[in-house]
Amino acid sequence: MFKNEFRIKSSVSIKGAEQKKLKATICKYFNLSNETLDTFLNQKQLTQLKVITHTNDIVKINCAQNVAIVFEFKNKFYPTLFMVWSFPHIFPRLKLDNDGKSQLKSASELTIKELRSNDANNEHILSSLPVDQCVSLCTISCQKIIAIGYLTIDGNSIKDSEKSRDKCLKVLHYYDDELFKSHIKSSIPDVIYTMEREFNDAPELNDKKMYSEDIQTVVNKMDELLMTCSLKALKYSIKKQMLPILASTFYKKYVMSFCPEGTELDIKKTSYKKLTSFLQLLDKEQMIKLNVSSNGIVEITQVIQSNSKLQDLNSDDNPALKENLDQFSPPVKEIYVVTPGLYPIFSEFLCRKGDKLTVPSIRKYVTEYIKKYQLQDSTNPSVVNTNNVLKKILSQRKDNTFISIKDLIEEITKLMYRTEIAVFNVETTETKKSLKKKINHIEMTVNNRSGNKKVTLVNNLELYGIDIIKFSKECQHGVAASTTINDIPNEQNRQVQIQGSQVPFVYKLLTDQYKIPVKFLRGYENHIKKK
Template sequence: MFAKSFRVKSNSAIKGSDRRKLRADIQAAFSLSADQLSRLIPNKEDLNVMKMYLHKGEAVTVYVLNKNPIFFEMDKRFYPTVYALWTCPDLLASFTTWPAVLPKLVGGADLMLPGVILPPTGLPEVLQGDLCAITLVDNRAPVAIGLASMSTAEMLEAGMKGKGITTLHTYLDQLWAFGEKTHPPVIAAEHSYSEETGDQEEEKEEVEEEVNVEAAGVENVAAMLPSAEGDAPDLNSLSLNVEPEPEPVASPTEQDSNSELEASENVHLTEISKDADSQQDAAEIARTTQEQMDEILLQCFLHALKRKVKKADLPLLASTFLKNHMYPCCLKSFVIAETATDDEVVKIDRETEIFYQPPEISSFYSVSSRLLPLFEHAGLKKDATLSSVDVRNIITSYVKSNELIDACNKNYVIVNPTLCDCILEKCEHHTVTKLKWDDLFARCLERLQECHQVSFPGQKPIIRKGCIKHIIIDVAQRASNKKVTLIKNLEVYGIDPQAIGNALQLKAQASVTLSLIPGTKDKIVVQVQGNQVNHVAKLLTEEYSIPSKYIQGLNKAPKSGKKRR
């Protein structure tokens, strides 16, 4: 989850009431003792709450104690960080693995069962979806947390094959780096693995062979792993220009053997020299490549300032510079005379934007307890869902089956006791004996619970009570008589507020800010400088294909007309 960088939306000190609520939630989630709870969430230490968005868009709440994140909350579930587990190492059931597996976990891989070490007392008892910790051999300080992919019994039945734990957070990831970047303490393990069995030795060798290539590329992780015996000698300490000492004259047989030995030693020294030269060449190539990239970046920047960027566009966002000026130069081999055209820039924008498909929205009604007697004859129960056509058909069938059509005027329906209790108000019980068909249908729909369903392609439909919330576009006035455009409820339609903000920043050439709506956890309001209702409406209706009936505030666009001279 935290293998890549995240974006912090807010970071503020927690209130006293929120601190007490957090303590109660953590106590309920992990069944802590009073001493453990006071160590994890002390009453008088600095505690902050931070809202962030991960690289895939997930909204996460993080609680930070003295600059170290200790818990994060996602989908109303709390997860401890490695900083918290170093304070209470026995907080979660733990699985042990080899140190060579750690680089894979840091890179975002899950813990596979072949890499899990079986302790003498057996694996801890967990169920599928339980929160677990991951430790290394001979140290109980956890280095990662995750969710069990299967129960303990299923792990053993599978012969310890397949995925064991879905990794969520690890030591050395971006969440750990947000803290003080301390390293795991050394906590003595309950069981020593210094004398492995033959099977464990073979398993360890297989695991280390699998992760050897990836571990070699993770320098900051490899530094903490134990070095193997017989490391290569320091190249800097080798000297190839040593004056040979005089040797006694040997016999012809000894001379032949000595010649062969010297030849082999010369070959060995030559190979070492070549390795040293290749390493120096690689370092020189890397340095040269970095210098070339710096020169290209500076050239793009200067070209943008001279040819395209206006004074009014400054200061220029790095993301805008990358999208509008770096990408077009990548189309050609960056020759200033052959700059990218506007059509090519638009093509790049379309290729880099996230593909969006609008949801299917349907309205229906659910049977309320008051109208249940009226729908029971159709075999329906409370909260059964119906369309407006279904409601009309069921009411019509009920009226006809009970012969409630007025014989004198078929436009009226006779109100029987069931209709009286379900449809009429108390003051109408003794006065209203007949209703028109349209009035009957209208009263039924008013007393049913209105619902709506939102179906995104490839996802399970979402059913909510009430009418669907409209996308609200509002124009507010700020200081110095400046206007701003506010956009809310984009998340209801699966639209990323950040993507909308980036698009409006380019189309309207105006500054855009995103902020959390007060009193909510994951609702974002997009604020654009100026009255940009026309740009917003065109973006939502044309590019995102949102019907205008689901957008509120389109009438607040600036009036088009001739300006006064």
């Protein structure tokens, strides 16, 4: 991965909550105690580099005082050589002979033949290793760890395979690659020299029993996590109207959503290995009814809510779960499409023509572009001195030699194609429905009825996924006035009618509780003008 030079995209300091989160992740992935990690870091300044490799992979490298310690690739964390030299036993170690060692610089993957050395150590360690297991590689002659990688085939398959030329191990980081040279050896040359001299006295490899126990612990924890998330999904997410539901949809959309933040749920790391095997267990324990068709399609046809395990689940025992169930997520977001005219800016951040970006992403990329080419005015940092690319984009302006950062972001946003996506919270459908076009705003109007009585009318609520019955009750209790739900001819969405002039209350309810952006509301500004 770091065989060739990589480009640093950004560098930021890690402080406060982010630093605590990173430390907790390192302790979890590498089985270290908080005290051990704190002693190792010794209050060093932590930074995160976002780099782009020669294969266009984006990797996050976490450094302590400019020394790389761990890197994140495809949402998984791996140690650098400096980290694994400091803690040799955080991952299983496999031995390489001289032929395998010579392949590290020329190939990014090792074959089964290269991993099968004459040393008996590899045989008993491989038997307990699953696929995707991170391993370190050392030489037969000494305990010097020379590479970090992960298995692409499980250990038993490597032992039993007759195809010795098949690839089985992906090498991510090795001794003397660009990461080691630029962010380890060059930063602490004296420390590295001392550590290399001590490798001959390094402790022996862990025995088979220890690794087997570690792997079994991981499997048990993953089994428990899968069962917990599945039970919550069955009780709180799957409604009767949604059945039958595909097994794959149930797992990806509902089970995974209950996985705690920072925890990875992987069905392959459980004892079941396959989702069908796990669902058959739930069927046997009478939690669900499973149907497997003749062409192999697996569906859940019924959820048996009377099962004791489902009955024992209680959201009150888990405040985070209860909050998650009650929380209303805003269903509308704006997406902008990268146009050919703006490609020179966004191509700097690996965006292509037609890619969809949110407003925060546009703001972030434009700001990074300004900093990269040092376009900020020295006397006024809020002003940008335009280069040739920006002048071409701003050709319609009379004076395009300078512009404020805020106006520049607005101008770029105006030049992009906009699409508003609304997500409907309809329980009768299996998946959420998306509408890629402009949608009507929520309208709040005050009308006069007979006897000069005023009523507030709210339209298009259901278009934004709002439960109209629940909303009318909240208005009724909030303003102590009667509410009515009206069916409007030739309209798909119903109307809520509230007695009295209640626009300010409705506005506050929609923005505070339902998190509807103000730009999708109409009628409140008219109420202000009347005042």
